[in-house]
Amino acid sequence: MKLNRNDNIVFFTGAGMSAESGVPTYRGSGGIWNEYQWEEYACERAFRNNPNNVLDFHELRRIEALKCKPHAGHFRMKGIEDKYPNTTIITQNIDGMHQRSGSKNVIELHGSLWRMRCESEGTIHEDLENGKYSNRYCECGNFQRPDIIWFQDMLDEKIINNTIFTITACSLFISIGTSASVWPAAGFPKLAKQSGAYCIEINPEETELSSIYDEVIREKAGRGLELCLEKVQY
Numbered sequence: 001m002k003l004n005r006n007d008n009i010v011f012f013t014g015a016g017m018s019a020e021s022g023v024p025t026y027r028g029s030g031g032i033w034n035e036y037q038w039e040e041y042a043c044e045r046a047f048r049n050n051p052n053n054v055l056d057f058h059e060l061r062r063i064e065a066l067k068c069k070p071h072a073g074h075f076r077m078k079g080i081e082d083k084y085p086n087t088t089i090i091t092q093n094i095d096g097m098h099q100r101s102g103s104k105n106v107i108e109l110h111g112s113l114w115r116m117r118c119e120s121e122g123t124i125h126e127d128l129e130n131g132k133y134s135n136r137y138c139e140c141g142n143f144q145r146p147d148i149i150w151f152q153d154m155l156d157e158k159i160i161n162n163t164i165f166t167i168t169a170c171s172l173f174i175s176i177g178t179s180a181s182v183w184p185a186a187g188f189p190k191l192a193k194q195s196g197a198y199c200i201e202i203n204p205e206e207t208e209l210s211s212i213y214d215e216v217i218r219e220k221a222g223r224g225l226e227l228c229l230e231k232v233q234y
């Protein structure tokens with residue numbers, strides 16, 4: 001496949017993309033949910049029962065994320081975005097690693113650890129320092145919560161519609177480091193395929209969706225992207 005400057009390209013990334021930077025996945029070996037119960041730290045009910053406990057947990061996630069750096073694969077994506085302006089990164093990750101490598105056109109399906117939202121007013125706060133918020137309350141007096149999708153939360157409809165629109169229009173869809181087992185993200189590779197995109201999966205392991213891809217690269221994210229870009233003659 002040879003890319004043209006105006007091609008619509010989608011990178012669809014999951015926890016495996018950040019794993020190479022040292023950010024732990026949620027499941028599998030070293031996964032966070034082996035150590036913590038999500039019921040106590042990552043759902044609305046846990047926040048209502050013990051907001052400070054939940055906020056401490058997310059503060060720790062930010063501090064841990066700050067110890068990690070984007071890897072060569074993140075910078076390769078940024079290079080593609082520079083050369084092909086119709087490139088979009090659709091990520092399930094909440095760690096902001098794509099933005100830290102300079103990518104601009106990023107759709108965060110599950111929100112961002114780096115934003116806080118007042119549940120009562122919906123106001124967004126981004127005045128973090130070294131992963132910490134000096135004040136856990138909104139000006140209105142209510143607690144702020146991380147602006148991310150927790151277990152049992154609804155996804156933002158506008159973000160999903162934008163994602164579907166973007167995927168439907170893409171001619172190249174490259175999925176990296178996702179098991180694509182979390183819905184609705186799990187449906188996106190099929191949507192890309194049905195919409196006529198050339199689909200490539202980069203993942204060291206087989207996934208439930210591997211068979212629908214036109215090409216599969218069984219490598220880690222950084223090396224996989226390098227091989228992938230050779231194939232698409234960018």
Ligand code: NAD
Pocket residue numbers: 013014015016017018019020023024025026027092093094095096110176177178179180181182202203204205207219220221222
């Ligand atoms: P997942 O944990 O279900 O799957 C991770 C996939 O990455 C697996 O298929 C694994 O084989 C692959 N992988 C592992 N190491 C890799 C590497 N070095 N290079 C390429 N691939 C590698 O992750 P998911 O599909 O993203 O779904 C998990 C959910 O958890 C998402 O909703 C996401 O929001 C959330 N999450 C986010 C982060 C983060 O922000 N960094 C981390 C963990 C989980």
